[in-house]
Amino acid sequence: MTADTCFLHIGSSKAYWKFLPILGPVANLQLSAPTEEEEKDMDLLEERKILCFLEAISKFKTVGVELSGTDVMELEKWPLIQVYGIEELGGLYLV
Numbered sequence: 001m002t003a004d005t006c007f008l009h010i011g012s013s014k015a016y017w018k019f020l021p022i023l024g025p026v027a028n029l030q031l032s033a034p035t036e037e038e039e040k041d042m043d044l045l046e047e048r049k050i051l052c053f054l055e056a057i058s059k060f061k062t063v064g065v066e067l068s069g070t071d072v073m074e075l076e077k078w079p080l081i082q083v084y085g086i087e088e089l090g091g092l093y094l095v
Helices: 013-023 036-040 042-057 079-083
Strands: 006-009 029-032
Touching (some): 006 042, 013 029, 029 042
Parallel strands (some): 006 029
């Protein structure tokens, strides 16, 4: 979320179509969801989620995460954070 844009990835195509009439008119909201084909293949589903995450943060120099009550080292175990360091996807690291 930024001052002028918000990204929202919805986990299923069924939920996407359910929420689209409500969320579609929201200004500057970018919605994404897997296709039915991606939902049938766990690898495609995870790839879609990763690509949406990378697209959402691509314009930022920094990313903030609320960690109150959470062990900071737990953050490194989040799959979306782990994938950020994959060399084929840019080899960047969150610090």
